Every structure is written in structure tokens, then in C-alpha cells.
Amino acid sequence: MGPVIISLNLSEWINLLIGFLIGIGFGFSLEQAGFSSSRKLAGMFYGYDTTVLKVFFTAAIVALLGSQFLSYFGLLDLDLVYVNHYYVGASIVGGVIMGAGFIMGGFCPGTAMSAASIGKIDAFVFLLGGLVGAFLFAETYPLIEEFATSSYKGPVKISDWIGISDGLFAFILIIAAVVLFWFAEYAEKRFKRPDIIEDINS
Amino acid sequence: MSFRVKFSIMIIVLGGMLVFLPSIQNKINEPKLSELFEVSTISNIYFSVDQIAKSMVREDTSILLIDLRSPEEYKAFNLPGSINIPYNDLLNRDWQGYLNQKSIKNVLYSNGDFTSTSAWIIVTRLGYENNFILKGGLNEWYNTVMESKFEGRKITAKENALFETRTKAKILFTEMNSLPDSLKVKFIAAKRLKEQQLDGGCN
Amino acid sequence: MKRFKSLRFIITFLILISAIVLARLIRGNYYMISADKVYEQSLDTDEIIPFNQYEISPEDFYLVDLSNEKLFQQWHVENAVNIPYMDLLNRISFKNKYQKWLIYSNNISETVKAKMILNQKGIKAFYLDFAEINNNVAYKNVNSIGLDEKFKYKFRPDSTIRPE
Numbered sequence: 001m002g003p004v005i006i007s008l009n010l011s012e013w014i015n016l017l018i019g020f021l022i023g024i025g026f027g028f029s030l031e032q033a034g035f036s037s038s039r040k041l042a043g044m045f046y047g048y049d050t051t052v053l054k055v056f057f058t059a060a061i062v063a064l065l066g067s068q069f070l071s072y073f074g075l076l077d078l079d080l081v082y083v084n085h086y087y088v089g090a091s092i093v094g095g096v097i098m099g100a101g102f103i104m105g106g107f108c109p110g111t112a113m114s115a116a117s118i119g120k121i122d123a124f125v126f127l128l129g130g131l132v133g134a135f136l137f138a139e140t141y142p143l144i145e146e147f148a149t150s151s152y153k154g155p156v157k158i159s160d161w162i163g164i165s166d167g168l169f170a171f172i173l174i175i176a177a178v179v180l181f182w183f184a185e186y187a188e189k190r191f192k193r194p195d196i197i198e199d200i201n202s
Numbered sequence: 203m204s205f206r207v208k209f210s211i212m213i214i215v216l217g218g219m220l221v222f223l224p225s226i227q228n229k230i231n232e233p234k235l236s237e238l239f240e241v242s243t244i245s246n247i248y249f250s251v252d253q254i255a256k257s258m259v260r261e262d263t264s265i266l267l268i269d270l271r272s273p274e275e276y277k278a279f280n281l282p283g284s285i286n287i288p289y290n291d292l293l294n295r296d297w298q299g300y301l302n303q304k305s306i307k308n309v310l311y312s313n314g315d316f317t318s319t320s321a322w323i324i325v326t327r328l329g330y331e332n333n334f335i336l337k338g339g340l341n342e343w344y345n346t347v348m349e350s351k352f353e354g355r356k357i358t359a360k361e362n363a364l365f366e367t368r369t370k371a372k373i374l375f376t377e378m379n380s381l382p383d384s385l386k387v388k389f390i391a392a393k394r395l396k397e398q399q400l401d402g403g404c405n
Numbered sequence: 406m407k408r409f410k411s412l413r414f415i416i417t418f419l420i421l422i423s424a425i426v427l428a429r430l431i432r433g434n435y436y437m438i439s440a441d442k443v444y445e446q447s448l449d450t451d452e453i454i455p456f457n458q459y460e461i462s463p464e465d466f467y468l469v470d471l472s473n474e475k476l477f478q479q480w481h482v483e484n485a486v487n488i489p490y491m492d493l494l495n496r497i498s499f500k501n502k503y504q505k506w507l508i509y510s511n512n513i514s515e516t517v518k519a520k521m522i523l524n525q526k527g528i529k530a531f532y533l534d535f536a537e538i539n540n541n542v543a544y545k546n547v548n549s550i551g552l553d554e555k556f557k558y559k560f561r562p563d564s565t566i567r568p569e
Binding site for chain 2: 440526554
Binding site: 061062065068069071072074075077079165166167168170171173174175177178181 | 206210213214216217218220221222223225226228229230
């Protein structure tokens with residue numbers, strides 16, 4: 001089970017099976033929450049539907065609290081949790097390209113999969129586009145390699161960078177999230193759009 | 203009160219708790235602090251120089267001597283059959299194959315007790331088993347084995363056996379360390395290779 | 406009151422969590438620093454304080470004699486507290502936890518173990534070194550924490566030995 005309960009020494013296929021089941025659960029809940037509709041993601045951008053923000057931020061905070069408390073109770077070894085390596089320039093450019101793709105397609109990779117699984121054609125086109133992008137990246141990598149690997153900062157954590165403890169950083173993030181939720185609710189009222197679902201159904 | 207408000211209150215309070223938690227550094231494969239302390243209080247973690255002399259004379263392969271001094275000191279003289287893991291380089295991953303294994307007893311030694319005990323605490327804290335300390339280190343080795351003399355007239359059988367072991371170990375030690383440098387290095391290299399093969403390498 | 410009632414489940418949950426947290430906090434069976442940090446600290450030679458330096462400001466330290474009671478009664482440094490090594494973890498209290506410990510004993514191995522275990526519990530600890538007042542000390546080996554790693558003999562190779 002990854003770094004949790006490492007002393008059990010589960011075999012490789014059980015680890016993969018657990019990952020598979022968690023993945024199914026994730027996809028199922030995405031579909032059930034209505035994320036397979038591209039309107040949800042676009043709504044985040046225009047401010048009339050902030051479900052995406054609330055869901056993913058809540059998930060992040062719950063995971064943060066859970067990992068900190070599990071580590072405190074000695075059930076999770078945080079050193080084994082993978083921390084992404086940070087390349088400054090590549091992260092910014094990659095983030096902009098990915099965000100533009102989200103808005104144009106109306107999906108993120110996860111929701112595209114769940115939308116494709118219920119047979120949405122635009123999701124298939126989105127996934128195809130993603131694969132073409134991956135192919136182009138791999139083929140042109142020698143050209144952009146210098147930029148992609150420049151200004152490497154290593155696997156840094158923000159709490160280490162500012163110089164505060166992980167717990168304090170988690171607390172600040174939670175406060176920020178709660179404030180952001182209130183703000184998102186406000187934005188939803190402010191940019192409210194007429195409900196068009198009934199029109200589509202009729 | 204809506205569910206959202208309740209949930210917000212709950213995560214804020216939990217987050218507030220996180221701020222005051224000490225940053226605990228326990229790893230899952232490491233023994234707990236009290237366990238480490240308990241292991242450190244039993245006398246089994248020490249090997250006496252006589253035990254080492256005995257195993258050296260009998261060519262006991264269940265014991266591996268680990269020299270924690272610097273490579274220069276190790277090259278000048280060392281206990282026969284020992285390998286060199288300098289204390290300054292203890293946590294290097296190349297050595298973990300020797301320190302973290304379950305088949306052979308590692309006996310850590312240095313000139314005195316200071317370095318070997320520090321190293322023992324660290325490897326035991328990391329959850330490695332089968333590590334021991336040579337009590338008194340090389341100073342005690344010299345004091346007991348190298349300077350041993352036959353004193354008095356009467357000698358019991360037990361004392362005689364002990365004295366014989368010490369003398370044999372003393373001769374072995376002097377012979378091994380008096381070899382020319384080129385031969386010594388060759389011998390050590392050959393021995394290391396053999397052990398790696400037996401142990402399946404350090405990876 | 407009605408509001409409070411609707412929060413009942415959450416308050417129960419929070420109290421439960423904080424009880425578990427407090428139980429773990431008080432039991433205190435954990436390391437405050439990682440193994441790598443312990444190793445780094447052990448390479449630091451500033452942790453040895455000579456006796457004459459201690460004499461200048463004894464009030465800065467919590468002086469602990471780690472030997473057994475018998476040896477302690479025979480001889481000990483003035484104002485030292487006797488905590489036999491076997492008793493070490495039980496004698497750490499909220500009062501002495503935040504003081505700078507200065508430790509010595511007749512057994513160097515035990516002193517080193519005690520210091521490293523105190524460090525891992527988050528307590529600042531230093532060795533007291535008697536190297537320079539060698540003659541005043543009644544213990545046999547108490548003087549040598551700083552000199553412990555010094556090789557006191559000289560290896561003489563036997564030049565008559567020929568390789569086989």
C-alpha cells in the first residue's frame with residue numbers, strides 16, 4: 001500500500017491491485033460528481049461554477065491532514081512519499097500550456113477519462129490531442145532539453161523553502177482554503193448563469 | 203448550521219493541532235526510542251578482546267570485524283580479517299550491505315569506545331541488527347592481548363588456554379600487519395571480493 | 406444551545422483525536438531528530454566541554470553523573486546529580502528536559518550512548534572532559550572522553566617476517 005503500513009511487505013501485484021481499486025473509485029466519484037461534463041471545468045474559468053476548485057482543494061487538504069496525522073502516529077513514512085522535482089521555467093511554461101488545454105478542451109486528464117468512459121466523443125478527441133501532444137514532446141525533446149532541465153531546484157517543499165514547520169504550513173494552507181471557499185461561493189452568486197440543463201433535456 | 207461550516211470548523215481545528223505537534227522523526231523500520239534504549243542497556247552488545255582473539259585464532263567466519271578508523275590508520279595496522287568503513291563515511295550507501303544484514307555478527311571497533319559506540323547507536327537506530335561493539339577498542343586489544351605476559355609460577359588450565367589464545371592472536375596480528383604493503387592490499391582486495399560474492403554484493 | 410447541539414458529533418470527534426494526540430505526546434516514545442542529523446551531530450567536536458571551562462559557569466548546566474550509586478558516593482564532581490545509566494529514560498522530567506545536560510561517567514561507552522539518546526529525545530547534551538585535570542580524579546577512566554580515540558601504544562612491525 002505504498003508507504004502506508006510498509007512493514008506488511010505486500011507483494012507487487014497486491015500493491016498494483018490496490019492502486020487499481022483506488023483508481024476505479026476515483027474515476028467513479030469524478031463521474032458521479034458531474035465532472036465528466038466539460039461545463040464544470042469551463043465554469044471554474046468563468047467563475048459561475050467553482051465545484052472543481054472546492055473538490056480538489058478539499059481533497060488536497062484532507063490528504064494533507066491525513067498524511068501529517070498518520071506520520072505523527074507512526075503509520076506513514078513521509079520520506080518515502082514522492083516529492084516532485086522542481087524546474088522553474090519548465091513548470092511555468094508547462095502550466096500555461098496545460099491550463100490553455102484545459103480551457104479549450106473543457107477537461108482535465110482525469111475527467112477526460114471518466115467522460116470517455118461514458119462515451120463522450122469530445123473526450124475521445126481530447127485524449128487523442130493529449131497523446132499527440134505527448135508524441136510531439138517526445139520527438140522534439142532534444143530541441144527543448146536545455147530549457148526543460150534549466151534552473152533545477154531539486155525536490156523542494158514550500159515549507160522547507162520558507163523555513164517553517166510542515167504543520168504550520170499545513171495550517172496556513174487550510175485557512176487559505178477555507179477563505180478561498182467563501183470567496184468561491186461569493187463568485188458563484190456574482191457570475192451566476194441561467195440553468196440550461198432543462199433546456200438541453202427538453 | 204450547514205455541513206460546509208461544520209467541515210470548515212473541523213479542518214481548522216485539526217490544522218491548529220498540527221501546528222503544535224512536534225516534528226517526529228520515527229521511521230517505520232526504526233526501533234522506538236525506548237526500544238533503542240533498552241537494547242543499549244544489555245551487556246550482550248559488547249564483545250571483549252578475548253572473544254575476538256579466540257574467534258581470530260579459530261578463523262570464525264560468523265564474525266566480521268569492522269574498522270571505523272580512517273583509511274590511513276587502517277592501512278598502517280588493523281585486526282586480521284577486518285574491513286574498513288571509516289566513521290566519516292558511515293552512512294554511505296555502499297556500506298549498507300555490510301551493516302544491514304542478518305547472517306554475520308559485525309563487531310565495530312576503533313581506537314577506543316567513543317567512535318564505535320556512536321556508530322553502534324546510529325546503525326541500531328536505523329534498524330540494522332547484528333552489530334556489536336569491541337569493548338575498549340584497539341587500546342584494550344593492545345593492553346590485554348599484545349602486552350600479555352606469563353606471570354607467576356602456577357598456571358591453571360583455564361588460564362593456560364587463555365594465554366595460548368592471546369599469544370596466537372598476537373603472532374597472527376603481528377604477522378599480518380608486517381607484510382609488505384603491496385601484499386596487504388592484495389590480500390584485503392581478495393577477501394573483499396570473496397565476501398561480496400558470498401553476500402550477493404552491497405546492492 | 407441548539408447550535409451547540411448540531412456540533413456535537415464534530416466536537417466528540419475532535420476530542421477523540423486530541424486525546425490520542427495527547428496520549429502520544431505524553432508517552433514521548435519518539436525521536437525528535439532524524440538519524441542523519443544524529444550522525445552529523447556526533448561528528449561535531451564542540452560537544453566536549455573541558456572541566457576548567459565548566460568551572461567558569463557551572464550554573465549553565467545540569468550536571469549529571471551516570472555511574473552507579475556506589476561509585477557516585479566514592480567520588481563525584483560537586484553539585485552533580487546521580488542518574489545511573491539504566492535509569493536514564495525514567496529520570497527525564499519536564500523540569501530538566503529544557504536544561505543543557507553535561508554528562509560524565511566512568512564508562513565512556515555509556516556516556517556516549519546516553520548523550521546520543523538524550524539528543525534523539527530533543528535534549529541538548531554535552532560531554533564533560535577531565536583530560537586536563539587528570540591527577541585530581543579518583544576514577545580510573547573518567548578522564549578520557551576527549552582522549553579516548555587516541556591510540557596509546559605504538560605498532561611495531563616485525564621485519565623478520567617473510568611472506569609465504
